[in-house]
Amino acid sequence: MVGKGPSSRIEKGYYQTMVSAHSYPTWQNNSGHRFDEAEIEAATRVLRSGHLSRVDGTEAAALEDEFAARFGVAHAAAGSSGSAVLHMAVAALDLNPGDEVICPPITDFGSVLGVLAQGLVPVFADLDPLTGCMTPETIEAQITPQTKAVMLVHLFGHAAYVEAVVDLCAPRGIKVIEDCAQAYLTETPSGCLVGAIGDIGCFSLQQSKHITTGDGGLAMTNDADLARRMRLFADKGWPRDTGERTHLFLGLNYRITDLVAAVGRVQLAKLDAVVADRRRVVRELVAQLDMPLITSPTDFEHDTFWLTPFVIADDAPFTNHEFCAALAGTGVPVVPGYLQRSVNQTPVFTELRTFGDSGWPLTSPPAARVIDYANLDLPVTADLIGRSLICLWANENWSADDIATAAAAMNAAYQEVSGG
Numbered sequence: 001m002v003g004k005g006p007s008s009r010i011e012k013g014y015y016q017t018m019v020s021a022h023s024y025p026t027w028q029n030n031s032g033h034r035f036d037e038a039e040i041e042a043a044t045r046v047l048r049s050g051h052l053s054r055v056d057g058t059e060a061a062a063l064e065d066e067f068a069a070r071f072g073v074a075h076a077a078a079g080s081s082g083s084a085v086l087h088m089a090v091a092a093l094d095l096n097p098g099d100e101v102i103c104p105p106i107t108d109f110g111s112v113l114g115v116l117a118q119g120l121v122p123v124f125a126d127l128d129p130l131t132g133c134m135t136p137e138t139i140e141a142q143i144t145p146q147t148k149a150v151m152l153v154h155l156f157g158h159a160a161y162v163e164a165v166v167d168l169c170a171p172r173g174i175k176v177i178e179d180c181a182q183a184y185l186t187e188t189p190s191g192c193l194v195g196a197i198g199d200i201g202c203f204s205l206q207q208s209k210h211i212t213t214g215d216g217g218l219a220m221t222n223d224a225d226l227a228r229r230m231r232l233f234a235d236k237g238w239p240r241d242t243g244e245r246t247h248l249f250l251g252l253n254y255r256i257t258d259l260v261a262a263v264g265r266v267q268l269a270k271l272d273a274v275v276a277d278r279r280r281v282v283r284e285l286v287a288q289l290d291m292p293l294i295t296s297p298t299d300f301e302h303d304t305f306w307l308t309p310f311v312i313a314d315d316a317p318f319t320n321h322e323f324c325a326a327l328a329g330t331g332v333p334v335v336p337g338y339l340q341r342s343v344n345q346t347p348v349f350t351e352l353r354t355f356g357d358s359g360w361p362l363t364s365p366p367a368a369r370v371i372d373y374a375n376l377d378l379p380v381t382a383d384l385i386g387r388s389l390i391c392l393w394a395n396e397n398w399s400a401d402d403i404a405t406a407a408a409a410m411n412a413a414y415q416e417v418s419g420g
C-alpha cells in the first residue's frame, strides 16, 4: 500500500492548509483505493501483448460485457472518461441544436459538457433540499415544448427519484439519461439498480470514483440502436463492423484503451466489496455522531456514498462554511457545499463562453429563448452551496480508528459552532 497522504489537496481552494492531526485514507492514492497485484498483472498482460488499443483487442469488449452482466443490461459502451460517455449518450439521442435538456445545477461539469457540445440548451431545475437531486416536481416545472431529455444525476450516490422521473418523461417522449458517476450500485427504494431505469446510464472511472482507472467511463442501455450510436460516436462514426471505411455521422475519438480496460475489469470485480464497506463505514460513523441540527444519511441499504452529505437545519445558528472552518487542522476531509458556485453560475453560462464569441448554442437561434443563467431562481441550490450542505470524503478503507477520530472531531466542531 502507498502511505496515507494528507487530505489537504482536497481542501485546497477552500481553506488554508494546516498541519493535520490525523491522516485519513484518500482517493488520491491507494490508501483510499484497492489496487493490488491483480491490477498490476492485468496491465502487464496487455503491455506484454503489445496491443494496447481497443480496436481489434479483447479487453475493452470484455469490460463492456462484464459491466453489462453485473448491471443486468443488454449493452454497455466504454469511453475515455465519464464526461466522454455522457457526451456519447447525449449524441446518441440525435437531437437538434436548440433542443433543451433539463440538468441539475449541482453536479460535475461533465454532466453538461456533452449537452453544450451537441448544440443543446441546458435548462437548470432546482433541487431537493436534503438529497441535492432534482425531483419530478422541479423537473416538471422546467418542461417546455423544446424539452427533449433530462440529465438525471444521482448525486453523492443517492437515487434521484428516477422511476418517477421516467414516469413523467416517457409519455412526453422525453429521454432520461442517468448520470451514475457517483452512484455505482446505488438502488432505488424499490431495490432497482440505478443506471438501467432511464434510457441510458453513465458511469465514470475517474480517480475519485468508487472504482477507477484514472480516467475512463461506461454507458449502458437496453436499446440496441442507442448502444450502436454511442459506439459509433466514440469511434469517429466509423462502422468498422461493416468493413467499410466511412463516417456515418460526426463522431469523436472517445475510445478507451485496452490497457485501461484491463485494469477496469479488475476494479469492477471489487466493486461489490467496495460498496459494502463504504456503507458500513458511513453507518458506523453516523452512529457516533451527535449533531441534532444536522441531518445525517440514513439509507445504508440503497445509497453508496461517493461523498457523504450532511445537511444543516434551517434554524441552525451556523453555516456549512463555519462548520468546515471549525474542522480545519483536524484532517477530516470535508467540503462545504460540494461546489463553490452552481454550474449555471460559471463563466461558460454567465458569459456564454462556448464557441468563440458566438454564444452558440445559448443564443436564439438555435435556442427558442435566451436564458439569463446568472439570475436563475434556484433557492434550494443557493442554500445548499452557501449554507446547508457539508460533504465528507469517507471511503471504504477507513478503519475503526479513522471513523472514531472523525466522529469525535465532527462532534467537537458541532459543539463549537452551535454554541452547545
Ligand SMILES: *Cc1c(COP(=O)(O)O)cnc(C)c1O
Pocket (backbone or CB within 6 Å): 081, 082, 083, 084, 107, 108, 109, 110, 111, 153, 179, 181, 182, 204, 205, 206, 215, 216, 217
Ligand atoms: C465525475 C463525474 C462526471 C465526469 O466524469 P469524468 O470521468 O471526470 O469525466 C460526471 N458527472 C458526475 C456526477 C461526476 O461525479
